[in-house]
Amino acid sequence: MRVTFVTSNASKVAEVRRIFAEYEIPVAWSRRSIPEPQCDRLEEVVEAKLAAAAKPGVGVVVEDSGLFLEDAKGFPGVYSRFAYDTIGLDGVLRLLANRPRGATFRTVAGFRKGRTTLLTVGEVHGTISSRRQGTGGFGYDPIFFPEGSDRTFAEISGPEKDRISHRGRAMRALARKIAALNSKV
Numbered sequence: 624m625r626v627t628f629v630t631s632n633a634s635k636v637a638e639v640r641r642i643f644a645e646y647e648i649p650v651a652w653s654r655r656s657i658p659e660p661q662c663d664r665l666e667e668v669v670e671a672k673l674a675a676a677a678k679p680g681v682g683v684v685v686e687d688s689g690l691f692l693e694d695a696k697g698f699p700g701v702y703s704r705f706a707y708d709t710i711g712l713d714g715v716l717r718l719l720a721n722r723p724r725g726a727t728f729r730t731v732a733g734f735r736k737g738r739t740t741l742l743t744v745g746e747v748h749g750t751i752s753s754r755r756q757g758t759g760g761f762g763y764d765p766i767f768f769p770e771g772s773d774r775t776f777a778e779i780s781g782p783e784k785d786r787i788s789h790r791g792r793a794m795r796a797l798a799r800k801i802a803a804l805n806s807k808v
């Protein structure tokens with residue numbers, strides 16, 4: 624089954640295409656920013672995105688991701704896009720000056736076709752660097768060290784990021800479930 628990934632973010636598309644290719648699921652891109660409701664859980668955002676993106680006869684995929692800072696009680700979390708666009712990476716680094724630096728990246732991924740809905744979650748724990756490091760990736764990648772690594776997500780290759788990342792975990796779980804649906808029909 625081919626799926627259509629609805630997102631405004633080209634970097635997410637590259638990651639999801641790479642991951643779904645392992646399950647032989649082709650991914651078409653519908654470039655669209657779906658308005659996100661004010662809510663405090665990624666799951667609720669994904670439900671709203673699925674409702675907005677659903678199309679008869681099409682397998683749609685959406686996702687929402689966030690960076691949860693332990694010292695800031697999970698901020699920016701669902702507001703990660705807003706924080707990135709306003710205070711930016713330097714603002715986040717300033718927020719954590721001389722503070723504990725633990726953080727979790729989380730992705731909730733969703734699929735809908737007809738009456739079938741699938742949701743999966745992926746997380747990676749790590750720490751926030753004290754300065755930007757690396758030029759790869761996107762968004763918060765230059766300031767996030769995944770647990771056990773001395774390189775940020777912006778300093779490792781895309782496939783390396785996929786193996787351990789929040790999105791890699793959520794999307795592999797989703798692809799497996801979609802592949803299982805495929806084998807039933």
Ligand code: ITT
Pocket residue numbers: 629630631632635655656657686687688689690703704705707708760761762763764776788790
């Ligand atoms: P959508 O159209 O899919 O919503 P978006 O870029 O708005 O795309 P999110 O709301 O899920 O995506 O992302 C929230 C913020 O977190 C945004 O600033 C992203 O750049 C950033 N982000 C998401 N995934 C990331 C990742 O894997 N690495 C670094 N930053 C990431």
